[in-house]
Amino acid sequence: MTASRPYANALELLRAAKLRPTRQRLALARLLFEKGDHHVTAEQLHGEAQAAAVPVSLATVYNTLHQFVDAGLLREVAVNPGRSYFDTNTADHHHFFFEETGKLMDIPSDRINVTNLPEPPQGAIHRVDVTIRVGKAKA
Amino acid sequence: MTASRPYANALELLRAAKLRPTRQRLALARLLFEKGDHHVTAEQLHGEAQAAAVPVSLATVYNTLHQFVDAGLLREVAVNPGRSYFDTNTADHHHFFFEETGKLMDIPSDRINVTNLPEPPQGAIHRVDVTIRVGKAKA
DNA sequence: CTCTATGATTAGAATGATTCTAATTTAAGC
DNA sequence: GCTTAAATTAGAATCATTCTAATCATAGAG
Numbered sequence: 001m002t003a004s005r006p007y008a009n010a011l012e013l014l015r016a017a018k019l020r021p022t023r024q025r026l027a028l029a030r031l032l033f034e035k036g037d038h039h040v041t042a043e044q045l046h047g048e049a050q051a052a053a054v055p056v057s058l059a060t061v062y063n064t065l066h067q068f069v070d071a072g073l074l075r076e077v078a079v080n081p082g083r084s085y086f087d088t089n090t091a092d093h094h095h096f097f098f099e100e101t102g103k104l105m106d107i108p109s110d111r112i113n114v115t116n117l118p119e120p121p122q123g124a125i126h127r128v129d130v131t132i133r134v135g136k137a138k139a
Numbered sequence: 140m141t142a143s144r145p146y147a148n149a150l151e152l153l154r155a156a157k158l159r160p161t162r163q164r165l166a167l168a169r170l171l172f173e174k175g176d177h178h179v180t181a182e183q184l185h186g187e188a189q190a191a192a193v194p195v196s197l198a199t200v201y202n203t204l205h206q207f208v209d210a211g212l213l214r215e216v217a218v219n220p221g222r223s224y225f226d227t228n229t230a231d232h233h234h235f236f237f238e239e240t241g242k243l244m245d246i247p248s249d250r251i252n253v254t255n256l257p258e259p260p261q262g263a264i265h266r267v268d269v270t271i272r273v274g275k276a277k278a
Numbered sequence: 279c280t281c282t283a284t285g286a287t288t289a290g291a292a293t294g295a296t297t298c299t300a301a302t303t304t305a306a307g308c
Numbered sequence: 309g310c311t312t313a314a315a316t317t318a319g320a321a322t323c324a325t326t327c328t329a330a331t332c333a334t335a336g337a338g
Binding site for chain 1: 219237244251253254260270274
């Protein structure tokens, strides 16, 4: 069960990732991992931290998000050029992207069949992302 | 054959899109559509235009790319947060994304099977993008 | 428990992509 | 050829993100 870790507390997560459990990393880890899978931008997480009276700079939010991505605790999702989303669900899965609201919703990988994947001409497949873009109901 | 239009000249494309055939739009349309499917960033296209001695500002390149997207002549591809790619292939298809080089490669839609698509909880599916991210061959 | 070295955080400046603004130029129709 | 609406432009402005250099805090030694 590497995928979801509602059990692990923030401290253990940081230890496992070999990251010093500093005040702000602990706080950010809690905000990210103690309320189920969700998607945030750096700006949003910074806002949540402020709201929780955690003193943390935007630079540290960015640093921390990237460290978490490197440690495999988060996934970066590219759907919107010019804004990065970070996904606390690191299991193999896909997304609905609601173009009107800019919101993401997870789709478990077993809800979609993707088969017959072509081999890349070079290198190795690192990930397969399926994004279902959802617009306003068309007339 | 709405998808590929190697036949159409730039002038016809602009007329069909109800866009005034100005000097710079014509030149950009030629650069984009007269050499087969490919992927460009705004910066790249601007560079190509300069190289072709076409006087055009970066602002106009952006304006034109977006107008072409709105007219359905181009597709915007989100793979890299912080940089937009524009794809001259507007047919239903997917992509390899080479993380090391930042290059894209088309995959015809019939080369991948995506089935059993879930319905969105609201709105209508606008597009389904499959991105196969390719990294350095893993050890 | 205190000290120190290393690593983390910070504010603010810098960067890069993109968009905006206001002024100038150009295409289209008469 | 004019006139007018639309397009283009340079440069400023904006937004997300990264960098810089200085300050601060954690971990481990003693």
